[in-house]
Amino acid sequence: MTPLSTLAPGSGWVKVRASGKVNLALRVGAPREDGYHPLATVFQALSLFDDLGVRAAAPGHYSVRVAGAQADRVPTDASNLAVRAARLLAEHHGGAQERGVEIVIRKTIPVTGGMAGGSANAAAALVACAELWGIDVSPDELAGLGAQLGADVPFSLRGSTALGTGRGDELVPVLSRGSYHWVLALPEFELSTPAVFRRFDALFPGAPAAPPPVPEALLEGLACGDPARVAEHLVNDLQPAALDLQPALGDLLDAGLERGALAGIVSGSGPTCAFLAPHEDAAVRLSVALGGLGLCREVRRASGPAPGARLQAG
Numbered sequence: 001m002t003p004l005s006t007l008a009p010g011s012g013w014v015k016v017r018a019s020g021k022v023n024l025a026l027r028v029g030a031p032r033e034d035g036y037h038p039l040a041t042v043f044q045a046l047s048l049f050d051d052l053g054v055r056a057a058a059p060g061h062y063s064v065r066v067a068g069a070q071a072d073r074v075p076t077d078a079s080n081l082a083v084r085a086a087r088l089l090a091e092h093h094g095g096a097q098e099r100g101v102e103i104v105i106r107k108t109i110p111v112t113g114g115m116a117g118g119s120a121n122a123a124a125a126l127v128a129c130a131e132l133w134g135i136d137v138s139p140d141e142l143a144g145l146g147a148q149l150g151a152d153v154p155f156s157l158r159g160s161t162a163l164g165t166g167r168g169d170e171l172v173p174v175l176s177r178g179s180y181h182w183v184l185a186l187p188e189f190e191l192s193t194p195a196v197f198r199r200f201d202a203l204f205p206g207a208p209a210a211p212p213p214v215p216e217a218l219l220e221g222l223a224c225g226d227p228a229r230v231a232e233h234l235v236n237d238l239q240p241a242a243l244d245l246q247p248a249l250g251d252l253l254d255a256g257l258e259r260g261a262l263a264g265i266v267s268g269s270g271p272t273c274a275f276l277a278p279h280e281d282a283a284v285r286l287s288v289a290l291g292g293l294g295l296c297r298e299v300r301r302a303s304g305p306a307p308g309a310r311l312q313a314g
Ligand SMILES: C[C@@](CO)(OP(=O)(O)O)[C@H](O)COP(=O)(O)OP(=O)(O)OC[C@H]1O[C@@H](n2ccc(N)nc2=O)[C@H](O)[C@@H]1O
Pocket: 023, 026, 035, 036, 037, 038, 039, 041, 113, 114, 115, 116, 117, 119, 149, 150, 151, 152, 153, 166, 167, 168, 193, 194, 197, 267, 268, 269, 270
């Protein structure tokens, strides 16, 4: 894979790394008037990273290059979330036509995978451009700008483990002890987030206005650092919708459970399936076993919680 150092060599570049995520609980209510669904969700950031570099460009010029296995699935025009993030920050600090930036992204977070890769890039671009342009921006202001770009962006800025309400963008930290070892199975096909929410609406026309609460026992399991307890209480209200759109996900989830996972869950709106293993050795064995089945494009391992978007040296 192309290293970021090839894409963003030498001095003059500011580099930021940001993590993907899994939703340990994703409870969903009926759609609001603005089309968004009220959520109660527990995010955990995972050690699956995208690296982003920025350097100054001529005023009014915003560009992005993307490298990585799925780079061709990421837009490189003004709709790229990192470009939108850079412009938004500039609009709030001096004007988009007064600043400019060249962005490079090395992606390893699956694209349209339910792991918030685009949100990670938006968060990274906010942090990187603030540093590049010498803008003193508070965490609250960054979160507010992030929420304008996508519901998951405030969490991508913050990382670790957090409870999200509202659209998933109103965050409070969650106490989490220990490390959790995940195996991520990446199917060949994609699932679009809006399409999965639409299928949720079709399947559950009587969904309550407020989302159901996240399981108290999940939060207790996290506080104790008990993967078995956490696994028992993983929940994703979007999973039936994802399975309805892609029934093959059912076979993948069964395969992981039969090969040593404590539990398996569709990550966010999918289609990535996330399996929680009891410890690292079990995760290694599970990833090898799942990889040999031919049920998915790729199998990866990651641990959580991981940090939010953060500056990298050099
Ligand atoms: C489902 C979740 C769970 O964490 O993650 P992913 O599976 O996308 O990673 C998120 O809610 C996705 O967040 P994000 O991908 O940032 O969403 P946005 O860009 O703001 O919204 C994309 C679309 O998803 C739907 N959407 C998103 C969030 C929400 N609370 N209600 C919604 O209905 C809307 O149709 C919206 O137009």
